Amino acid sequence: MDSSSGLTGSRRRFLRYLALSPALASPVLMGGSLRKALSLDFDDPPPERSSSSSESIASAEQALDVMEFEALARKRLPPAHFAYLATGVDDDATVRLNHEAYQHIEIRSRRLIDVVKLDSSVELFGTRWETPIFLCPVSSMKVFDPEGEVAVARAAAKQHHLQILSTVASSSIEEVTAARGAPVWQQLYPTNDWAVTRALIKRAEAAGSPVLVFTVDHQENANNETIARGRRVDTRDCSLCHAGGFAGYVRRKPMFKGLDISKVTELYDPSFTWDFVKRLKDTTTMKLLLKGIVTREDAEIAVEHGVDGIVVSNHGGRAEDTLRPTIECLPEVVAAVKGKIPVLVDGGVRRGTDVFKALALGATAVGVGRPQAWGLAGFGQSGVEAVLVILRRELEKIMRQAGTPSIANITRASVAL
Numbered sequence: 001m002d003s004s005s006g007l008t009g010s011r012r013r014f015l016r017y018l019a020l021s022p023a024l025a026s027p028v029l030m031g032g033s034l035r036k037a038l039s040l041d042f043d044d045p046p047p048e049r050s051s052s053s054s055e056s057i058a059s060a061e062q063a064l065d066v067m068e069f070e071a072l073a074r075k076r077l078p079p080a081h082f083a084y085l086a087t088g089v090d091d092d093a094t095v096r097l098n099h100e101a102y103q104h105i106e107i108r109s110r111r112l113i114d115v116v117k118l119d120s121s122v123e124l125f126g127t128r129w130e131t132p133i134f135l136c137p138v139s140s141m142k143v144f145d146p147e148g149e150v151a152v153a154r155a156a157a158k159q160h161h162l163q164i165l166s167t168v169a170s171s172s173i174e175e176v177t178a179a180r181g182a183p184v185w186q187q188l189y190p191t192n193d194w195a196v197t198r199a200l201i202k203r204a205e206a207a208g209s210p211v212l213v214f215t216v217d218h219q220e221n222a223n224n225e226t227i228a229r230g231r232r233v234d235t236r237d238c239s240l241c242h243a244g245g246f247a248g249y250v251r252r253k254p255m256f257k258g259l260d261i262s263k264v265t266e267l268y269d270p271s272f273t274w275d276f277v278k279r280l281k282d283t284t285t286m287k288l289l290l291k292g293i294v295t296r297e298d299a300e301i302a303v304e305h306g307v308d309g310i311v312v313s314n315h316g317g318r319a320e321d322t323l324r325p326t327i328e329c330l331p332e333v334v335a336a337v338k339g340k341i342p343v344l345v346d347g348g349v350r351r352g353t354d355v356f357k358a359l360a361l362g363a364t365a366v367g368v369g370r371p372q373a374w375g376l377a378g379f380g381q382s383g384v385e386a387v388l389v390i391l392r393r394e395l396e397k398i399m400r401q402a403g404t405p406s407i408a409n410i411t412r413a414s415v416a417l
Ligand SMILES: Cc1cc2nc3c(=O)[nH]c(=O)nc-3n(C[C@H](O)[C@H](O)[C@H](O)COP(=O)(O)O)c2cc1C
Pocket: 084, 085, 086, 098, 136, 137, 138, 139, 166, 167, 168, 187, 215, 291, 313, 314, 315, 316, 317, 318, 346, 347, 348, 349, 367, 368, 369, 370, 371
């Protein structure tokens, strides 16, 4: 641990105290600008960074960073749809902390190293990817653009990125695979009906998906207040797209087409235990990843159960407000798996330097959720491409600067905490 850790730790604790203090959050004690700066004004979902320069962006290529797409998405999407994308749980604090935590990790640059040739590729389950940046599963992407996940797939194909498709995507795995020109990884919400779960898995296998990503961190009915606030101010008639409650929602999702969903009442059954992981392993030939592991204890049990990889994730702060950023969870998970399986991470990644820091702390690959949707809402496929190009460019810049010509050169010594 670097000698500066004490200082940085106190700074982090102080900022967290400021961000969470009920006294400071009181409108009486805190002026509007300070509340905004600490993202505590919940009248609107706060942008991760306000950006007036985004107003002059006429094409995706003009964006300077991925946050500029957030400002555009906020302007272009109906309030309820933007709130759906932005929301966390309760106070949305974990959403903010996921990103904010990266600001407290410093990069230790080395000098006089030949970085003319740069290799940012990584290998995952026998496939080499040009970059460690992957696209997280994001549900219902047609609310951001009529082409939804198909546009994302085309962008992923053009820029050579790994894409994970949500179970509740608004496009089917076959459509997305065709647009991608290659199989995608399939995320699994297993539902409470095994016959349906099995059918979902077999469909992903038939589409050639090599990896099944079982999301373990999201139970039904999270307290997503920001969505509720977005709906309150959205004056459109939404009944056509949202009729039928939960059953209507599932019925509209292409992955459930043709299945008997009469017994499906939940996407994640709260009675699941590690036995269910074994059941999945016994059912599929695909590699099995668990998405949503955040502790060393669970990482160890996952390895014992023969899981092929872990995604350290808190669902982008959408499932529970734990106040524990994923980048802080990553090191203990990496230590627990002892290099036996790859550890991926997502949550709050907005800069190439964030990707670099996650790699330094032991991640094999690093995912982005909301930024792809911001790009999609702004400019469709070209917006998603621009997000990927920017993040990769930023990553490669910091790799050169820090004297790390390949991903293997980015190690724990590349950062100070
Ligand atoms: C609108 C939205 C929908 C999501 N849908 C899913 C999903 O269907 N399955 C899943 O495992 N994770 C889902 N996630 C979580 C992401 O896969 C990812 O873990 C998270 O977005 C990463 O954090 P970030 O948005 O800060 O990058 C969703 C996230 C968002 C923002």
